[in-house]
Amino acid sequence: MSSDLLAGLNPAQREAVTTVKGPVLVLAGPGSGKTRVLAHRVAYLLRVAGAHPRSVMAVTFTNKAAGEMRERINKLLGEAVPVSSGWKGLTIGTFHSICARILRAEAGPAGLNPNYVIYDDGEQLSAIRSALKDLKIDEKMYRPEAMRAAISKAKNELVKPENFATTTYYEEIARRVYARYEQILKANGALDFDDLLCRVTWLFKEQPDVLARYQDRYEYLLVDEFQDTNSAQYEMVCMLAGRTRNLFAVGDEDQSIYGFRGADYRNVLRFREDFPDARVILLEQNYRSTQLILDAANAVIARNIKRTPKHLRTDRGAGAQVILHEAYDETDEAQFVVNTIQRLVGSGEIRLSDVAIMYRTNAQSRSLEDAFVARGVPYRLIGGTRFYQRKEIKDALAYLRLVHNPADNVSLMRVINVPPRAIGDKTISALAAWSGEQGVSMTGGLALVAGDLASPVLEGYRAEGGKPGKPPQHPFGTAANKALVAFYRLLKGWLDVKDGLTVSQLLEKITEQAGYATWLRDGTEEGEDRWENLQELSSVAAHYDDFPPELRLTAFLEEVALVSDQDELAEQDERVTLLTVHTAKGLEFPVVFLVGLEENVFPHSRSMEDPDQMEEERRLMYVGVTRAKDRLYLVRAFRRMLWGRSEINEPSRFLRDVAAAQGGTMGMSPVRGAPSRTAGMMDGARSGGWGYEPRDRRRAADDEDSWGGASRRSRPDEKSSLYGGTGGSRSWMPKPAPPQPPKKAERPAREPQFKPGDRVDHGLFGQGIVLKSEVTADDEEVTVAFQGKGTKTLLAGFAKLRKAPR
DNA sequence: ACAGGCCTGGTTTTT
DNA sequence: CCAGGCCTGT
Numbered sequence: 127m128s129s130d131l132l133a134g135l136n137p138a139q140r141e142a143v144t145t146v147k148g149p150v151l152v153l154a155g156p157g158s159g160k161t162r163v164l165a166h167r168v169a170y171l172l173r174v175a176g177a178h179p180r181s182v183m184a185v186t187f188t189n190k191a192a193g194e195m196r197e198r199i200n201k202l203l204g205e206a207v208p209v210s211s212g213w214k215g216l217t218i219g220t221f222h223s224i225c226a227r228i229l230r231a232e233a234g235p236a237g238l239n240p241n242y243v244i245y246d247d248g249e250q251l252s253a254i255r256s257a258l259k260d261l262k263i264d265e266k267m268y269r270p271e272a273m274r275a276a277i278s279k280a281k282n283e284l285v286k287p288e289n290f291a292t293t294t295y296y297e298e299i300a301r302r303v304y305a306r307y308e309q310i311l312k313a314n315g316a317l318d319f320d321d322l323l324c325r326v327t328w329l330f331k332e333q334p335d336v337l338a339r340y341q342d343r344y345e346y347l348l349v350d351e352f353q354d355t356n357s358a359q360y361e362m363v364c365m366l367a368g369r370t371r372n373l374f375a376v377g378d379e380d381q382s383i384y385g386f387r388g389a390d391y392r393n394v395l396r397f398r399e400d401f402p403d404a405r406v407i408l409l410e411q412n413y414r415s416t417q418l419i420l421d422a423a424n425a426v427i428a429r430n431i432k433r434t435p436k437h438l439r440t441d442r443g444a445g446a447q448v449i450l451h452e453a454y455d456e457t458d459e460a461q462f463v464v465n466t467i468q469r470l471v472g473s474g475e476i477r478l479s480d481v482a483i484m485y486r487t488n489a490q491s492r493s494l495e496d497a498f499v500a501r502g503v504p505y506r507l508i509g510g511t512r513f514y515q516r517k518e519i520k521d522a523l524a525y526l527r528l529v530h531n532p533a534d535n536v537s538l539m540r541v542i543n544v545p546p547r548a549i550g551d552k553t554i555s556a557l558a559a560w561s562g563e564q565g566v567s568m569t570g571g572l573a574l575v576a577g578d579l580a581s582p583v584l585e586g587y588r589a590e591g592g593k594p595g596k597p598p599q600h601p602f603g604t605a606a607n608k609a610l611v612a613f614y615r616l617l618k619g620w621l622d623v624k625d626g627l628t629v630s631q632l633l634e635k636i637t638e639q640a641g642y643a644t645w646l647r648d649g650t651e652e653g654e655d656r657w658e659n660l661q662e663l664s665s666v667a668a669h670y671d672d673f674p675p676e677l678r679l680t681a682f683l684e685e686v687a688l689v690s691d692q693d694e695l696a697e698q699d700e701r702v703t704l705l706t707v708h709t710a711k712g713l714e715f716p717v718v719f720l721v722g723l724e725e726n727v728f729p730h731s732r733s734m735e736d737p738d739q740m741e742e743e744r745r746l747m748y749v750g751v752t753r754a755k756d757r758l759y760l761v762r763a764f765r766r767m768l769w770g771r772s773e774i775n776e777p778s779r780f781l782r783d784v785a786a787a788q789g790g791t792m793g794m795s796p797v798r799g800a801p802s803r804t805a806g807m808m809d810g811a812r813s814g815g816w817g818y819e820p821r822d823r824r825r826a827a828d829d830e831d832s833w834g835g836a837s838r839r840s841r842p843d844e845k846s847s848l849y850g851g852t853g854g855s856r857s858w859m860p861k862p863a864p865p866q867p868p869k870k871a872e873r874p875a876r877e878p879q880f881k882p883g884d885r886v887d888h889g890l891f892g893q894g895i896v897l898k899s900e901v902t903a904d905d906e907e908v909t910v911a912f913q914g915k916g917t918k919t920l921l922a923g924f925a926k927l928r929k930a931p932r
Numbered sequence: 933a934c935a936g937g938c939c940t941g942g943t944t945t946t947t
Numbered sequence: 948c949c950a951g952g953c954c955t956g957t
Contacts, residue, residue, distance in 0.1 A: 543933095
């Protein structure tokens with residue numbers, strides 16, 4: 127019986143599957159089959175070790191991963207294992223979704239509104255803005271985003287407002303905002319994402335009897351992507367496993383890329399300290415990538431100091447050369463990508479769905495999309511403007527949430543005047559303030575204005591004893607009053623019928639009666655698009671029609687609050703995939719393009735100062751590279767539009783690391799300062815790029831084994847990589863790269879002519895002050911603030927910059 | 933109350 | 948470059 131569950135597993139994987147008792151830590155390199163191990167282990171627990179499904183909890187990183195694991199387990203067992211939708215079956219899900227369910231079940235002990243709503247960061251920011259307003263704090267000085275970051279960090283570290291340590295005045299403000307924000311969430315019956323985690327952890331810490339129930343239930347715990355757990359998650363897991371100690375953690379320090387949201391790869395080390403008897407299993411056999419791809423990955427990650435060296439192996443052989451390509455700018459970069467894809471697909475080697483294009487930031491997708499649209503290549507974009515971020519979807523959801531939980535002021539404020547019903551900002555603020563004074567939610571305030579004292583939304587109010595039968599004096603004029611009462615009637619109508627309708631029926635009723643549908647469909651194409659999105663939301667809602675009536679809306683709202691980008695990744699049709707490297711985690715593609723490999727883009731400029739953050743960038747690059755199975759393209763652009771300005775960035779250090787490991791020199795940086803406008807420079811390349819043939823030959827002789835040599839063997843439009851694009855890319859480089867040992871390529875030792883503070887003269891822009899200056903390969907790049915002309919970055923020699931007398 | 937236009941300012945990554 | 952905030956005029 128057990129043999130089929132172990133068939134096809136290597137010895138290390140087998141050990142991971144069958145070590146049932148006690149703590150186990152699996153250090154799993156990319157492509158080492160950890161997903162497989164997890165599924166087999168669950169199946170093994172159920173089938174061989176005799177575990178009951180309800181005693182197993184498996185935590186995945188995305189909802190999609192949870193779904194896949196469920197399917198795999200069912201397949202392995204040849205039957206459908208009941209899954210916990212109530213509290214009977216197997217528990218598989220993300221931390222967030224599992225916690226949401228626990229909090230729903232434990233609303234009483236946790237002191238929560240059982241109909242709590244989950245705020246995304248937009249709504250979180252609204253709540254923070256209200257907090258700032260209440261505290262009369264200037265938004266300019268204390269930015270809501272910064273406050274959100276501070277609050278989130280605190281919650282991830284399980285710090286409550288009363289324990290929030292403050293050493294600066296700024297932190298003191300943050301502490302007060304945090305405290306007020308918590309009050310607002312509570313009043314609105316809302317939780318934010320971080321709450322889902324830390325509330326459960328607090329609940330377990332503070333109420334041992336509750337914890338004991340969960341400890342007794344969950345005898346087997348499995349946690350995937352352990353390197354991306356934060357403190358709250360780590361503590362939660364340890365507490366849950368406190369009784370049985372059957373904790374199975376899978377992770378890879380090298381793939382920890384969520385530090386910015388509190389994840390700490392050191393939890394892997396902490397695990398070893400907290401469970402000194404843990405069995406540690408290494409999965410080093412890679413089943414995904416070719417050797418050359420692994421070599422590239424290794425070249426990148428090996429430079430991190432804070433890691434344990436590993437030895438990834440593959441049986442797949444060397445494989446195709448990793449291709450490096452230099453494009454002129456982001457448009458050209460996109461051209462190269464599309465060209466290459468069309469060629470590979472045209473030759474029948476691959477299908478569109480085999481291809482992923484990955485980038486550091488979402489903003490980079492735009493130029494790629496343009497190229498795909500122009501060439502008629504179907505693509506799907508993951509992330510970006512996500513479905514659930516669209517205005518019409520958020521509006522519709524806000525309506526539903528308000529009906530679900532009338533105390534939710536943030537949702538109310540979102541929809542009270544959408545479509546416009548003559549309730550302006552002034553009226554809304556007045557309603558918020560006055561309702562607060564009366565000690566009721568804004569919906570409660572509306573009920574008071576409408577004189578509906580029997581309304582259930584006023585429950586708390588009556589208990590505290592306003593004068594019975596008489597609504598209090600309100601500050602609204604006749605016009606505002608009328609509008610508010612009209613809205614209240616609308617809302618009341620929905621509250622009365624919500625229990626008898628399915629979610630899609632309710633949604634239809636609301637959009638209809640609120641006039642939202644007609645308002646949206648204003649005759650424009652965009653209006654129709656938005657309407658269609660709404661229809662799509664409705665069809666998602668239809669999945670919940672079969673749920674028990676009291677659960678329908680709850681379950682639906684919970685799901686839509688917790689969907690992630692990756693969850694959209696159904697690989698139905700023939701399209702290429704565009705996604706950030708972050709969302710690519712856990713996925714694999716036969717063909718991967720990593721684009722935008724420039725300093726300040728990838729690695730991101732925000733990570734330049736801090737070595738720890740730079741290590742995270744490196745891990746991110748490592749994740750990107752290791753997504754590729756067969757073919758990997760590393761692409762960089764000489765210049766790029768960034769923030770509406772054209773920027774010239776050095777090639778990414780990661781590119782250099784990869785090249786160095788391949789033993790060749792890479793003439794990548796010398797294009798620096800080559801004025802792109804020079805006539806004729808781009809010509810030869812256009813027609814196949816053999817305009818510089820002699821140089822190519824000479825290079826071939828120079829270093830036979832360099833990547834240049836390798837890529838030269840490949841087809842014309844990908845062979846250009848190293849020498850400034852003799853291929854499909856335009857060639858902007860007037861002369862071949864001086865061979866340069868990659869190691870010392872970091873920065874030429876030359877004294878800068880300009881330093882910050884210097885006054886300079888420019889022929890066109892006049893006088894300015896130097897902000898920053900960096901020596902480059904053959905020039906000096908100076909950032910200057912010009913009076914009345916803004917800040918420009920110039921190449922000193924090219925721009926003929928002169929020092930001006932002080 | 934609201935539409936439209938100007939300006940500023942901010943841009944990593946996401947459950 | 949873009950969104951969102953702010954101001955103006957209706």
